[in-house]
Amino acid sequence: MQLSNTSQYAIRTLTYMATHKEVQMNATQLSRVLDIPYKFLTKIMTDLVKVDLVESIRGREGGYLLKKQSREIALRDILTVFHDGIEQEQCILGIGVCSSLCKCALHDQWVAPKQQIQQMFEQTTLADIAGQGCKI
């Protein structure tokens, strides 16, 4: 019950970029600052470029930039890229597809926490968390 490494790395990287949006960062710098393996980070960033959350500038003096306002990027947008969100149809007990017609045993206990997490991922944007906390 936790986020995948990939999602964690993606959130941390985009959050860091949001707190320094004036500066254009490249993969080497991000990898060093955030302590994420360089090759893994570039793979993740390429995925984020493909879904238009990040703009890449290739070649010398290249790097990455957020393609939207940090206020426009919600955590959920990042998680869906890596299929790591909590989807509405997803059954917590893994019994096929969720339908409120036929619930699983945990349904009644799960709906409230589920909704709260979903809302949190939906409503929290990079602008909300950029610069917060002391861990990077």
Next chain:
Amino acid sequence: MQLSNTSQYAIRTLTYMATHKEVQMNATQLSRVLDIPYKFLTKIMTDLVKVDLVESIRGREGGYLLKKQSREIALRDILTVFHDGIEQEQCILGIGVCSSLCKCALHDQWVAPKQQIQQMFEQTTLADIAGQGCKI
């Protein structure tokens, strides 16, 4: 962001046993009813026996029984067996160990949902969910 297959299977199996606690079930029956691969199920059950959540009766006419009252078995107890709970020290962004002295950027948004899930797993027992829902 979901429970592992193993945890899901374990919860479903123990819940089913709790709803039929008068009857002693064996692995073959459980495997058929719950549609869980037989060999995988016995492996999981063996783990649950080792931590004293389940009692096994070996040999002919053998099977499994809950070793405690279903009211005494919380979901958290099951999840911890497979290291699938949400631990207090676990950082949602994976930045080392959680300490409220040095937070991660998501801290403020995460604490509330985190606590609600933890409470749900802690307070929900097999007795609460046994027989609920129409999926097994």
Next chain:
DNA sequence: TATTAATTCTACCTTTCAGTAGTAATTAGT
């Protein structure tokens, strides 16, 4: 144009999770 620094692509390796196979150990019934 050549060099250099950057991203991107393809392919691979490693570890963990999920699942399977075979056999040994245990026990009730005959």
Next chain:
DNA sequence: ACTAATTACTACTGAAAGGTAGAATTAATA
């Protein structure tokens, strides 16, 4: 004692996640 039915143990296979390597592509600058 023997057999049949059952769990436990050991070891393996397959798939997915996590991570790595190297070459290809792009573009600024000298």
